[in-house]
Amino acid sequence: MPSNAHEMPIEFVKNRPELVTRLLEDEFGVDLPPYEHADMASENCTRFKTTNFYSDRVVALRDGSQALMAVIAEVQRREDTRKRYSWPVYIATVRQNLECPVMLIVFCPDEKTAVWAREPIDLGQPGMRLVPFVVGPDEIPVVVSAEEARELPELAVLSALAHGGEEEKILVACAEGLKTLNNDDFSVYHDYMVSALRGAARENWDALMANPTFTYQSDFARKYISEGRVEGKAECVVSALRHRGLHVSDEVAERISTCTDPDQLDTWHARAFSANAAEDIFDNPGASTPDQ
Structure with a gap:
């Protein structure tokens, strides 16, 4: 399961595709086509039955239904030589699927990884190199x-x-x-x-x-930040689980809402971002009382 730190920049791209276009234009000086809107496209980069490739996110810049350009957004938290082989696959496959030019933007949380990601990838064919657009700390406006x-x-x-x-x-x-x-x-x-x-x-x-x-403006936001109120923390746990698409049963929701230990709620909240099921946030899912 990807970590919360890995997922969040990609969550940002999903919620606001314009994030990648803003960075490409303002930080890298890329001239984008005069597109009508930006939306999410399939992340499936599979071409061969024996191997599946999935990028983190793909943003399509469209004029109506016609894709004018696509941007693959990746998060890279450490050096991984395999990505130097899979990234060109992503680009080639998205290019074939959408029939438009494709660019790659990589989010790196630290400068060491960003330096590695900026290294050109030699594709073998003379004159063909892939140089990703890398967003490290220095590229964040x-x-x-x-x-x-x-x-x-x-x-x-x-x-x-x-x-x-x-x-x-x-x-x-x-x-x-x-x-x-x-x-x-x-x-x-x-x-x-x-x-x-x-x-x-x-x-x-x-x-x-x-x-x-x-x-x-939000009542929930005020509750969340005001003096660490228990009810606000409980709502955060449930909200985080549902935001990730996990089913929260009445029993799980009740157990969370009736917990009066703010530290326990903080623990459950942290677990909510990596749990495979809502019940997994509990040390003992079958227990009827909050974990100590």
Whole structure:
């Protein structure tokens, strides 16, 4: 099961395909075709029955139903020589399936992995090399404008994680962007922020969330950040499970909602992002009382 840290940038692309087009245009200077809209295309990159290949996400830039260009979005957290063989397969297959040019953008959380991912891939044929567009910490733009954060909250979250320790106004802009999200997305994005921020950035974020003058549009969001209220934490657990497409039975929902231990709820919330079934968040799924 992919980790939460692996899934979130791809979740951002799924929720907002414009994220990859914004990065390609602003950070890499790519001239994209004058497309009408961007949507998700199939990630299945299979051509041979004996081997299945799946990219993380594929964004199609379309004019009506016609694909003008496709962008494969991948997350790479460490060096993996196999990707230097599978990435060209992704591009060739998506190109054949959609009959349009294809580009590859790779999200890397650290600079060491980004340096590796930027290395050209020699395809053997003279003059044919694949050079991925790599988004490392240095390629994440600094978002300090509340207006920009509201327009593209996913980019604001990435900015906060990459640069949030530098200026508090980056975190303020991100918080403004989170205001625009629905309850489920707010829960997932905020959890990702809390788990990934470190040091001064985490301290500043916690202080911002506790500031009574900073109000959220969502009742759920206010409940989530106000004094660690147990009911808010319980709703977060259920929301995270359902956001991942897992079935939450009445019994599981009741067990979560009746738990009064905030630390236990935090544990269940963390497990919700890797569980194969809702019941898996419990140490003992058959137990009738909260785990200690």
